[in-house]
Amino acid sequence: xxxxxxxxxxxxxxxxxxxxxxxxxxxxxxxxxxxxxxxxxxxxxxxxxxxxxxxxxxxxxxxxxxxxxxxxxxxxxxxxxxxxxxxxxxxxxxxxxxxxxxxxxxxxxxxxxxxxxxxxxxxxxxxxxxxxxxxxxxxxxxxxxxxxxxxxxxxxxxxxxxxxxxxxxxxxxxxxxxxxx
Amino acid sequence: xxxxxxxxxxxxxxxxxxxxxxxxxxxxxxxxxxxxxxxxxxxxxxxxxxxxxxxxxxxxxxxxxxxxxxxxxxxxxxxxxxxxxxxxxxxxxxxxxxxxxxxxxxxxxxxxxxxxxxxxxxxxxxxxxxxxxxxxxxxxxxxxxxxxxxxxxxxxxxxxxxxxxxxxxxxxxxxxxxxxxxxxxxxxxxxxxxxxxxxxxxxxxxxxxxxxxxxxxxxxxxxxxxxxxxxxxxxxxxxxxxxxxxxxxxxxxxxxxxxxxxxxxxxxxxxxxxxxxxxxxxxxxxxxxxxxxxxxxxxxxxxxxxxxxxxxxxxxxxxxxxxxxxxxxxxxxxxxxxxxxxxxxxxxxxxxxxxxxxxxxxxxxxxxxxxxxxxxxxxxxxxxxxxxxxxxxxxxxxxxxxxxxxxxxxxxxxxxxxxxxxxxxx
Amino acid sequence: xxxxxxxxxxxxxxxxxxxxxxxxxxxxxxxxxxxxxxxxxxxxxxxxxxxxxxxxxxxxxxxxxxxxxxxxxxxxxxxxxxxxxxxxxxxxxxxxxxxxxxxxxxxxxxxxxxxxxxxxxxxxxxxxxxxxxxxxxxxxxxxxxxxxxxxxxxxxxxxxxxxxxxxxxxxxxxxxxxxxxxxxxxxxxxxxxxxxxxxxxxxxxxxxxxxxxxxxxxxxxxxxxxxxxxxxxxxxxxxxxxxxxxxxxxxxxxxxxxxxxxxxxxxxxxxxxxxxxxxxxxxxxxxxxxxxxxxxxxxxxxxxx
Ligand code: NA
Ligand code: NA
Numbered sequence: 001x002x003x004x005x006x007x008x009x010x011x012x013x014x015x016x017x018x019x020x021x022x023x024x025x026x027x028x029x030x031x032x033x034x035x036x037x038x039x040x041x042x043x044x045x046x047x048x049x050x051x052x053x054x055x056x057x058x059x060x061x062x063x064x065x066x067x068x069x070x071x072x073x074x075x076x077x078x079x080x081x082x083x084x085x086x087x088x089x090x091x092x093x094x095x096x097x098x099x100x101x102x103x104x105x106x107x108x109x110x111x112x113x114x115x116x117x118x119x120x121x122x123x124x125x126x127x128x129x130x131x132x133x134x135x136x137x138x139x140x141x142x143x144x145x146x147x148x149x150x151x152x153x154x155x156x157x158x159x160x161x162x163x164x165x166x167x168x169x170x171x172x173x174x175x176x177x178x179x180x181x
Numbered sequence: 182x183x184x185x186x187x188x189x190x191x192x193x194x195x196x197x198x199x200x201x202x203x204x205x206x207x208x209x210x211x212x213x214x215x216x217x218x219x220x221x222x223x224x225x226x227x228x229x230x231x232x233x234x235x236x237x238x239x240x241x242x243x244x245x246x247x248x249x250x251x252x253x254x255x256x257x258x259x260x261x262x263x264x265x266x267x268x269x270x271x272x273x274x275x276x277x278x279x280x281x282x283x284x285x286x287x288x289x290x291x292x293x294x295x296x297x298x299x300x301x302x303x304x305x306x307x308x309x310x311x312x313x314x315x316x317x318x319x320x321x322x323x324x325x326x327x328x329x330x331x332x333x334x335x336x337x338x339x340x341x342x343x344x345x346x347x348x349x350x351x352x353x354x355x356x357x358x359x360x361x362x363x364x365x366x367x368x369x370x371x372x373x374x375x376x377x378x379x380x381x382x383x384x385x386x387x388x389x390x391x392x393x394x395x396x397x398x399x400x401x402x403x404x405x406x407x408x409x410x411x412x413x414x415x416x417x418x419x420x421x422x423x424x425x426x427x428x429x430x431x432x433x434x435x436x437x438x439x440x441x442x443x444x445x446x447x448x449x450x451x452x453x454x455x456x457x458x459x460x461x462x463x464x465x466x467x468x469x470x471x472x473x474x475x476x477x478x479x480x481x482x483x484x485x486x487x488x489x490x491x492x493x494x495x496x497x498x499x500x501x502x503x504x505x506x507x508x509x510x511x512x513x514x515x516x517x518x519x520x521x522x523x524x525x526x527x528x529x530x531x532x533x534x535x536x537x538x539x540x541x542x543x544x545x546x547x548x549x550x551x552x553x554x555x556x557x558x559x560x561x562x563x564x565x566x567x568x569x570x571x572x573x574x575x576x577x578x579x580x581x582x583x584x585x586x587x588x589x590x591x592x593x594x595x596x597x598x599x600x601x602x603x604x605x606x607x
Numbered sequence: 608x609x610x611x612x613x614x615x616x617x618x619x620x621x622x623x624x625x626x627x628x629x630x631x632x633x634x635x636x637x638x639x640x641x642x643x644x645x646x647x648x649x650x651x652x653x654x655x656x657x658x659x660x661x662x663x664x665x666x667x668x669x670x671x672x673x674x675x676x677x678x679x680x681x682x683x684x685x686x687x688x689x690x691x692x693x694x695x696x697x698x699x700x701x702x703x704x705x706x707x708x709x710x711x712x713x714x715x716x717x718x719x720x721x722x723x724x725x726x727x728x729x730x731x732x733x734x735x736x737x738x739x740x741x742x743x744x745x746x747x748x749x750x751x752x753x754x755x756x757x758x759x760x761x762x763x764x765x766x767x768x769x770x771x772x773x774x775x776x777x778x779x780x781x782x783x784x785x786x787x788x789x790x791x792x793x794x795x796x797x798x799x800x801x802x803x804x805x806x807x808x809x810x811x812x813x814x815x816x817x818x819x820x821x822x823x824x825x826x827x828x829x830x831x832x833x834x835x836x837x838x839x840x841x842x843x844x845x846x847x848x849x850x851x852x853x854x855x856x857x858x859x860x861x862x863x864x865x866x867x868x869x870x871x872x873x874x875x876x877x878x879x880x881x882x883x884x885x886x887x888x889x890x891x892x893x894x895x896x897x898x899x900x901x902x903x904x905x906x907x908x909x910x911x912x
Contacts, residue, residue, distance in 0.1 A: 028453040029446065032240060039237060039424035043417050046753070046774060054756070054763050057234050057775045065231040067240060068464065071457025072201075074450075080458045081199035082512070086554060088197040099196055106193075107202045110209065114224065121221040124666050127720070128658065129681055131758040137662075144228055217612075218668035225659055232656070234777050344651070346783035415788025418780055474653040475614070602783075 024077075024150050027143075028070035034063040055133050062130070065140050069147035076154040079172030097168030104162055104170070108155035115152055118145035183476045186211045186469070200515050201461040208468035217475065226468035231460065234420055236341050240456040241423025242289040242332040245430045247448045247455075249287050249401065252434030255297060257398040258283045264386040264394040266366075271373020272381035273306045274319045275366055281323040282362040283398075285330035286405020287426070289337070291547050294324035295558050299565035311378055314576035317566045321551055321558040321573075322580035323365050328547040330358030331409060332423065335543040338463065338517055340419075342470075343525035345535045347419040348412045352602040353536050355409060357544065357591045361584070368583045400433045413601075459514065466518040473522070483527045493531040497592050500524060501545055505585075508549025512557055517546050540591055540598040548584040551577055611644045611838060613826075616660045617673035618652040622802040624860060625673065625822070626650055628730060628853035632824070635845035640838055646671070664827050665722050671842075674725065674825035675732075677759055682721030684897035685713050688906060689728075692765045692817045692888040693881070695910070698731055698854070701821055703909050705729060724831040727846035728823035731854035733796030733861070734816040738805050740791050743813035745880040746770040746887045754792040755781050761891070765817060766794075768888040778803075785809045797864035798857070806873045812865075813876040815884060823850060 042056030075081055088099055122141035129136060161171050190207035194200065205227065212223040230236060249255065259280055266275035280302070281294055288294050298320045306316040328335050331351035340347035386394075395402075407429065408422045417425060434440030440448075473479055490496050508516060521542065528538040550558035553574060563573050591597050615633065619625045626648070633646045654660050660672045661681070680687030688694070695701055704710055705728060717723045737743050739752060749770035756762040756773035766773040771792065776784050784790045785808035793805055794817070800806065824846045831839060865875050892903045 025450060025453065028457065029449045032244070032449055032453055032456075035237060035240065036244070036424055036427050039241075039421060040428055042775075043421045043425060046772075050751075050772065051767060052753075052772060052774050054758075054773060054775055057758060060237060061232045061234065064237055064240075065228055067453060068231050068457055068460040069228075071453040072461040075454050075457045075461075078454065080454055081201050081461065082458070083197040083199045083203075084194050084512075084555060085197045087195050103196055103198045106206065107198060110202060110206050114205070114209070114227070117221045117224045121224045121666075124221070125662060127682070128662055128665075131658070132760060132763070140228065140232075141224065144224070218663065218670075219666045221666065222663050222668055225662060226655070229655060229659060234775075235780065340779070344779045346780055348780065348783040348787065413787060415784070418776065418784065418789055471654065474649060477647075 024070040024073035024147060027147075028067050028074060031063040031066035031070065035060045035067060038063065058130050058132050058135075062135065062140055066143050066147070069144045070150075073147050073151040073154060076151050077173045079170065093167040097162065097165065100168040100170065101159065101162045104155060104159040108152060108159055111148055111152040111155050115145055115148040118142075118148055182214075183478075185214065186472055190469070194511075200512065201458075201465050204462065204465035204469050204515075208465060208472055211472035211475070215475075222471075223468055226471040227464050230341075230464045230467045233341055235347050235418075236337065236460070236463070238332065238337045238347065238420045238423045239289075239334055239459060240452055241420070241427055242287075242334065242337075243455050244448070244452040245332075245404070245423065245426040246288045246290070246293060247451045248427065248430040248434050248440060249284075249404075250297065251440050251444055251448050252430070252437055253439030254287075254398070254401040254430075254434070254437070255284065255301065257394075257401060257437075259301065261391075261394040261398045263381065264391045267381040268383070268385040269370065269380055271311075271369050271378040273302065273309060273311065274316070274369040274373055274378065276381065277302050277306070277316075277319050278323040278326075278362055278365045278369060281326045282330070282359070283402070285327040285358060286408065287332075287401070287430070288327045289332040289334040291324040291328040291550060292557050292561055294327040295321050295561045296565060298324070299562050303566045309379070309381065312376070312576065313566055314568050314572040315372065315376075317562040317568045317573055318576040318580050319365075319369055320566075321562040322548075322577065322584060323362075324558060325544070325547045325551075325584060326358050326361050326365070329354045329361060329540070329544055330405070331355065331412075332419070332426075333543065334459065335514065335517055335547060336539065337419070338514070339521050339539045339543055342518065342521040343535055343539065345525070345539055349536045349602045350539050351412055351419050352409065353540050353598040354543075355601055356597050357540055357587070360590070360597065361587050364583050364587055365580065368579055372579060400436070401430075404429060462515060463518055466515075469519075470522055479523045479526065482523045483530070486527050487530060491531070493533050494593070496527070496531050497533065497541065500528075501541070501588065501592060504542065504545040505549060508546050509552045510555055512555060513546035513549050516549075517542065534595060534599060536602060537595045537598045541588070544584075544588050544591055548581070548588065551581050551584070611834065612669060613644065613646045614654065614668075614670045615646055615648045615673075615824075616652075616654040616670050617648075617650055618657055619650060619673070619799070620802055621650050623796075623798045624853055624856045625730070625732065627856060628849050629673075631852050632845050632849035635848055636841050639841035639845060644838055644841070661721075661723075661825075664825065667722075667827050667830060669827075669830060671726070671824050671826045674723075674728065674823045676728070676820060676822075677761055679717060679721075679723070679725075679825070682723065683713055683716045684895065685899055685902055686717070687761060687895055688892070688898060688902055690761050690818060690820050691903075692768070692891055693885040694906070695819050698734075698819050698821075698858070700910050701729070701731075703911070704906065707909050709905060709909065718828045722828050723825050724828035726824040726826060726843050727850045728821055729847060729850035729854065730822045730824075731850075731857045732820050732822045733798055733857045734814075735794050735796055735818040735820075736800070737792055737794045737813045737815050737817075738785075738800055738809045739793075739811055739813065740809050742811050742874065742876045743792075743815060744876060744878060745883045748813075752792050753790045754794065755784060755790045760894070764891045764894045765888055768891050769815075769817065769884060770887065781805065782808065796857075797861055797868070801864050801867060806868055806871060810872065811874045811876060812868060813879055815879050816881065817884060817888070821850075821854075 038056045038060040045053040122138045125137040186207045193203035212220045262276045262279040266279050269275045303316045307313045331354050336350040340350050550556045629648050657678050664672050676686040676689035752771045753774050754771040755776045763773045
């Protein structure tokens with residue numbers, strides 16, 4: 001590691017980071033497998049059994065919420081949420097850095113607040129049951145709250161990195177991993 | 182005050198805040214500033230889209246495409262396309278268009294199609310003396326076919342947001358997609374002939390060669406046939422077709438030995454990331470849509486448009502021009518998400534079939550990806566092939582003209598879209 | 608500007624009787640309290656699905672929801688029975704339930720468990736009938752018939768008991784589903800059937816009348832309690848009156864819809880063996896362990912049946 005660490009290496013490669021930052025992808029991947037299996041089973045039972053399964057639609061909806069929001073967290077770390085950089089690219093480097101830092105701070109603040117709101121809604125929706133399986137909706141909102149929390153962490157870290165960088169470049173996952181290893 | 186979230190949205194987009202978060206923050210600002218209701222309702226509206234069964238088709242068809250790519254199906258399709266059209270004038274350009282058509286039955290994204298073929302075909306075209314700008318333009322324009330022929334993510338989104346049957350939209354996209362393929366092949370042929378681009382092979386492949394190529398790709402070709410046929414004959418819905426396609430693609434991928442069990446996690450990760458990036462925008466847009474309904478923006482916009490004209494022919498022209506202009510500035514998927522709930526009621530009130538209108542909108546917004554300053558197809562093609570944007574635009578012009586011609590045909594001849602979905606009904 | 612702004616939500620379209628009844632409700636409230644209350648109608652599920660709008664109401668949004676006993680039962684299970692198959696032989700008997708102590712207790716419970724104030728429950732939504740590719744007169748005709756069901760246990764159990772095979776489908780997919788054959792049948796009140804043009808794809812409507820549910824209006828009870836007395840009275844009395852308006856409208860319009868459907872080439876089967884279906888679906892009432900024991904008997908006693 002260089003004496004002055006590059007912004008990409010801020011808080012990389014700790015054990016906590018490894019677990020926390022891969023949790024989202026693992027959860028989303030398993031949830032995706034559940035969605036595929038559940039919907040296929042729904043079709044299959046229509047042709048195999050006298051009564052088609054009626055719970056598959058619902059299980060797939062719960063799992064889909066997890067795919068999207070845990071997936072969005074993993075996508076955040078990799079910089080896969082697209083923006084429109086036309087205007088910002090024309091700005092001189094110091095201004096661009098300030099604009100980028102401000103933008104990420106805003107996004108991180110938004111995500112933190114959304115995490116709080118999702119947690120609140122999870123508590124309030126405890127007795128809202130899903131229509132057929134009677135699963136509490138808190139599993140949907142609670143899962144999303146956790147996913148948003150992880151996304152907030154990615155955003156906060158990206159803010160630190162932009163802040164320490166020279167020109168406001170953001171480091172996303174592949175470079176970050178190389179710096180860490 | 183009612184329009185403040187719209188202003189916030191535009192400012193955030195200008196400052197390069199990710200589209201999903203820009204829409205989300207703008208929507209949240211309504212919940213915070215209006216004081217109309219508990220703020221946590223924002224979260225409910227954000228998540229609501231994931232509770233829609235029809236939208237599950239998005240990850241399914243992304244996953245199918247990823248599996249096919251990993252399993253080497255794309256290569257097999259390339260061989261088939263080459264054996265069929267390689268001998269024609271501008272052989273590789275014809276192969277390029279045909280490959281998009283063959284793969285369109287598995288791929289739902291024009292961007293993905295452009296990315297794959299920019300890597301796979303453009304270098305080879307360059308080596309054979311094709312102008313690289315021309316090659317990139319053929320690749321980007323033919324990828325519009327992938328969005329039109331089912332499955333297509335744009336069709337799924339439009340169906341969900343406009344409350345229109347995705348099954349009908351899928352059936353409606355088949356003929357317009359095939360028509361695009363024919364028109365683009367003719368255009369590629371005319372330009373290739375003028376520039377003297379040679380066929381990629383001396384003489385037509387023998388029928389034996391073609392049969393071998395076909396055999397190599399046959400199992401994969403059953404996917405589009407199965408998807409369209411299965412929906413048409415009521416074996417399953419469009420969403421269910423996606424799940425079946427995933428399982429079928431996995432099985433044949435393993436059979437062809439291109440796909441290994443160990444590469445499945447990689448395919449899943451790729452799908453999760455692509456799905457999340459698209460779906461998060463849709464989720465945020467749904468929350469923004471709640472704000473728009475609450476203050477009555479769709480109704481105002483509809484009243485405004487209906488006041489402009491009561492002639493559906495002129496209305497369609499106006500909407501097409503609006504979409505083409507705005508489509509130059511805003512990414513097509515985001516635009517589709519924002520405008521579908523507003524425009525579909527207007528179209529229906531004017532007696533335009535919402536299925537037909539869906540094909541018009543999706544086609545229009547997809548071909549918007551070809552134009553500067555913000556065209557995603559153009560960006561993808563230019564960044565992969567290294568062509569300058571100026572050169573790309575020059576070479577893309579004739580193809581763009583043909584795509585717009587096709588758009589006008591689809592707009593004013595509804596039967597092109599509606600013939601297949603209504604086949605067999607009285 | 609108005610002091611109190613309320614939104615009225617339904618997933619139904621503007622061409623169904625409930626929208627007309629909602630407009631009537633808005634007019635009545637305005638006649639009674641004038642400018643101080645402003646109500647805007649949001650049809651077509653603009654504010655969200657039924658379950659989602661209930662959640663909004665529960666946590667305090669200024670929304671009046673088109674209530675349905677099936678969804679109320681998520682919070683007070685006993686409401687579910689009001690959606691039961693063949694509960695009423697004559698819709699007019701429903702008033703006997705509404706005026707009972709039992710119903711008053713259920714309303715109290717709903718206030719406790721979900722923070723819901725039921726403004727009225729006397730809006731006859733219309734008897735639900737089956738549209739299919741075949742005539743349905745008795746449970747035997749439903750044998751193996753794939754029929755679209757919403758994600759709701761009462762529907763799933765009832766269609767099963769009637770002899771059909773329930774397949775879950777989004778409402779937007781029902782039209783295509785009938786056209787391609789993913790399902791061979793669907794069920795809805797005639798107004799909804801006609802509005803969504805299902806008869807273009809299936810040519811027989813059998814007047815099974817398996818559900819004759821009443822719906823109504825529900826809002827947040829704390830919000831309701833915070834309003835001046837005259838506003839509270841205007842809301843409840845207008846909801847009741849709009850309910851009577853809707854019930855009349857639905858009963859009168861049923862024959863109109865039958866004529867319209869027949870004019871468009873649909874066969875309408877009227878001689879359905881209701882007794883056989885009633886017997887076949889009796890078991891459905893045993894499928895809900897969360898109901899208060901003896902509830903079904905108590906309701907039957909009220910109805911004098
Ligand atoms: Na496609
Ligand atoms: Na192509």
